[in-house]
Amino acid sequence: MWVLASGIGLAQQTGAPQPEKTVEPTAPQKKLKEPFHWEINSVGLGVDLAPLVLTSLNDQVTRYEAYTDLLLSRTWLVSAAYGRHQTQRADRAQTFDYESKGSYLRFGIDYNFLRKASKTDMITLGLRYAHATFDHAGTSLIDSSYWGGGELHTQVNGVSANIVELAGGIQVNLFRHFYLGSSFRFMILASVSDSPTLNVADIPEYGPRKEGNSTRMGYNFFVMYRLPIGPRKPGN
Amino acid sequence: MKRLVFISFLMAYLCSSCNDCTPEVNPGTGLLVAFYSFNAEEKKYEQSNIDLAQVGGIANPQLLISRDTLLNKLALPLSEFADTTAFYFSYPESDEMDTLCVSYKRKVQVNSPDCFSYTEFSDVQIISSSFDSVFMESNIIDNDTLQKNNVQIFY
Numbered sequence: 001m002w003v004l005a006s007g008i009g010l011a012q013q014t015g016a017p018q019p020e021k022t023v024e025p026t027a028p029q030k031k032l033k034e035p036f037h038w039e040i041n042s043v044g045l046g047v048d049l050a051p052l053v054l055t056s057l058n059d060q061v062t063r064y065e066a067y068t069d070l071l072l073s074r075t076w077l078v079s080a081a082y083g084r085h086q087t088q089r090a091d092r093a094q095t096f097d098y099e100s101k102g103s104y105l106r107f108g109i110d111y112n113f114l115r116k117a118s119k120t121d122m123i124t125l126g127l128r129y130a131h132a133t134f135d136h137a138g139t140s141l142i143d144s145s146y147w148g149g150g151e152l153h154t155q156v157n158g159v160s161a162n163i164v165e166l167a168g169g170i171q172v173n174l175f176r177h178f179y180l181g182s183s184f185r186f187m188i189l190a191s192v193s194d195s196p197t198l199n200v201a202d203i204p205e206y207g208p209r210k211e212g213n214s215t216r217m218g219y220n221f222f223v224m225y226r227l228p229i230g231p232r233k234p235g236n
Numbered sequence: 237m238k239r240l241v242f243i244s245f246l247m248a249y250l251c252s253s254c255n256d257c258t259p260e261v262n263p264g265t266g267l268l269v270a271f272y273s274f275n276a277e278e279k280k281y282e283q284s285n286i287d288l289a290q291v292g293g294i295a296n297p298q299l300l301i302s303r304d305t306l307l308n309k310l311a312l313p314l315s316e317f318a319d320t321t322a323f324y325f326s327y328p329e330s331d332e333m334d335t336l337c338v339s340y341k342r343k344v345q346v347n348s349p350d351c352f353s354y355t356e357f358s359d360v361q362i363i364s365s366s367f368d369s370v371f372m373e374s375n376i377i378d379n380d381t382l383q384k385n386n387v388q389i390f391y
Contacts, residue, residue, distance in 0.1 A: 093352065095353075096353040098353075140344055140355070142316050142355075144313060144315075146296065146298060146300065146313040147296060147315045147316065147317065150317065152317060152344070152355075154344050198346075199343060
């Protein structure tokens with residue numbers, strides 16, 4: 001082996017002189033930034049599983065939510081959701097029943113932070129606006145030492161509320177075009193319409209409301225089918 | 237990433253079971269009435285005792301005061317079943333009787349959905365009165381924290 005290596009070295013030394021290669025200096029090549037262009041990548045259709053779990057565990061709460069979104073340029077998610085909500089509650093002493101029943105529409109836009117890092121999964125941050133309309137009623141058991149006792153029923157229909165939300169979430173690809181996602185929403189109760197005879201205690205989408213507090217956390221856990229749209233690209 | 241989704245679901249489920257019941261005071265139903273008479277020496281009206289024989293709600297045969305009583309302040313219970321309540325006041329050894337009728341707005345306040353409720357009275361207005369003069373000092377009912385009387389009656 002040593003002999004062979006020495007022989008090659010000798011041959012190189014004794015061979016014809018090689019012209020020296022000169023390397024011309026070149027300017028460092030700029031990585032070309034891909035021009036951003038708008039395109040619809042997919043349409044998502046899903047249901048929120050969190051309200052379904054809540055509904056199955058608590059017979060006083062019935063909630064459903066359907067969800068849809070558009071994925072634009074793998075960067076923006078424009079979403080809409082429709083939900084129905086019914087809550088019946090009673091105090092521990094059984095002197096008061098409260099029922100709230102209605103629906104809500106929610107629109108939002110999210111930014112996907114994994115648009116370059118992942119072709120399928122997403123980590124998002126976005127804003128939502130929700131509008132809820134509902135009827136609510138309360139029945140109080142009055143026990144006045146002077147005026148006597150009895151049931152006092154109060155009902156107010158057509159109450160509405162506006163909610164602004166900051167949402168952070170993740171979406172992961174389960175298999176094929178099926179995705180699993182979750183999001184935490186910081187909800188701010190922007191306004192509630194007048195309910196002159198009964199205090200609003202439970203709002204569709206927002207949930208239980210406490211006097212003097214207009215913020216609350218919300219949660220979605222959804223499964224969805226993402227239908228690809230447009231020219232197929234790897235990962236889309 | 238998939239684990240993260242399931243962990244977030246567990247966290248949300250654990251947080252949703254938190255109790256949201258907080259204690260809160262009940263402002264009560266009593267309309268606080270104070271009686272004033274003219275002090276000739278001091279030449280001004282001041283809170284003073286009135287001699288009452290009977291006090292009751294006009295729609296209720298039950299009496300709030302049923303025998304001669306001297307008092308300068310009285311809590312009249314407002315009805316939670318109506319938007320107006322009227323009271324009568326009779327005097328010992330006299331056929332005279334005075335009345336006071338007030339209207340108000342009622343709102344059922346839910347302390348929190350899992351806790352109790354109470355009726356909140358606001359915008360109390362004097363509809364009619366047969367006293368010499370009446371003055372509305374405060375038009376909200378808050379028996380716990382309000383230091384003011386609701387109505388001043390001058391007799």
